[in-house]
Amino acid sequence: MIACAGNFCGKTLDHPKNRVAEFTDYLEKRFEGPLKSTKLKINVSGCPNGCARHLIANIGLQGTQLTFEGKAVPGYNVYVGGSTGSNVPLGRLIQRGARAEMVKFALANLIDIYLKNGANVSFTEFCNRNTAEELQTILNLTQGEIKKMVPASVVRVDEQRYALDVRGYPCPFPEIYTARTLEQLSAGQFLEVTLDNPASCDGISATVKKSHSERLGN
Ligand code: SF4
Numbered sequence: 001m002i003a004c005a006g007n008f009c010g011k012t013l014d015h016p017k018n019r020v021a022e023f024t025d026y027l028e029k030r031f032e033g034p035l036k037s038t039k040l041k042i043n044v045s046g047c048p049n050g051c052a053r054h055l056i057a058n059i060g061l062q063g064t065q066l067t068f069e070g071k072a073v074p075g076y077n078v079y080v081g082g083s084t085g086s087n088v089p090l091g092r093l094i095q096r097g098a099r100a101e102m103v104k105f106a107l108a109n110l111i112d113i114y115l116k117n118g119a120n121v122s123f124t125e126f127c128n129r130n131t132a133e134e135l136q137t138i139l140n141l142t143q144g145e146i147k148k149m150v151p152a153s154v155v156r157v158d159e160q161r162y163a164l165d166v167r168g169y170p171c172p173f174p175e176i177y178t179a180r181t182l183e184q185l186s187a188g189q190f191l192e193v194t195l196d197n198p199a200s201c202d203g204i205s206a207t208v209k210k211s212h213s214e215r216l217g218n
Contacts, residue, residue: 002053006046006063013063014074014100016046026104027111034115040123042107044076055090056082058123059107066097074100080110080135081127092127094135106139109146113138116151134176145170152177160189167196174200179207 003020006012023042027035043057047064054060060079065072076098079091098106114126127135148168155163164181166174174195181191193204 001042001044002057003044004046004051006051009046009051011049012046013065014046014076016044016052016063019061019100019103020044023104023107027108030108031111031115035111038111038115038123040111054079054082056084057091058082058127059110060091061103063100064097066099068099076100076103078103078106078139081124083124092132094132095139098139105143109138109141109143110135112146113149116149134172137172141170149173154181154184157192161192162189163192163194165194166200167194169195169200170197171199172203175203175207178204179210182208 001020001024003016004012006014006016007018020042023044040059041057042059042061043052043054044061045052045054045063048062050062052060054062058080060082061076062079064075064077066075067073077093078095078098079093081089082091083089095106114123117126121129130138148170150168152164152166152169152173155165157163162181162185164177166177169177174193174197178191178193185191195201195204
């Protein structure tokens, strides 16, 4: 993790070095081993000047100021998927104004889901596979919801039938994973979805109807 020199700079909207120490402490305790083998750059700039180069980090945080319960409090805009080198994208803004004290939980959510679903690809690739809305949803899940999530797995039952297990996923993930799996299937193939989140049933029905209607071209 890199922090700008904001603690000694009049422009900072927070204390980036203290914040990096707080994030490191929290993430190391929460992930212990897995984090050591994960290549992840997190850069924290105290203001839009971006001296910590947050736009070329895997996760970039840019200090900002918010109003929370009538008071001015520090916050961060969250960018993901930045990288260095030629022809690579800058970080994508996925959340404006996360409260500084909540950022470590949001980062942990993102890393947790990455480790569960995409650790065989780079963090940037994992971020590119998800829309900004999906990534923002992950940032804001509760710790309990995150804990319940296990990797969604598609199993081939036979030539025509596939099974998708999305138990443990809160909305909107069952819909998202169902839609993605349907995109991979050919005409005449069946998908059986197992879920334990009643709120997602309607969403999945709508997803199936939409996919069916798009394939028929109407
Ligand atoms: S990013 Fe902003 S707060 Fe940090 S050192 Fe640069 S000017 Fe100062």
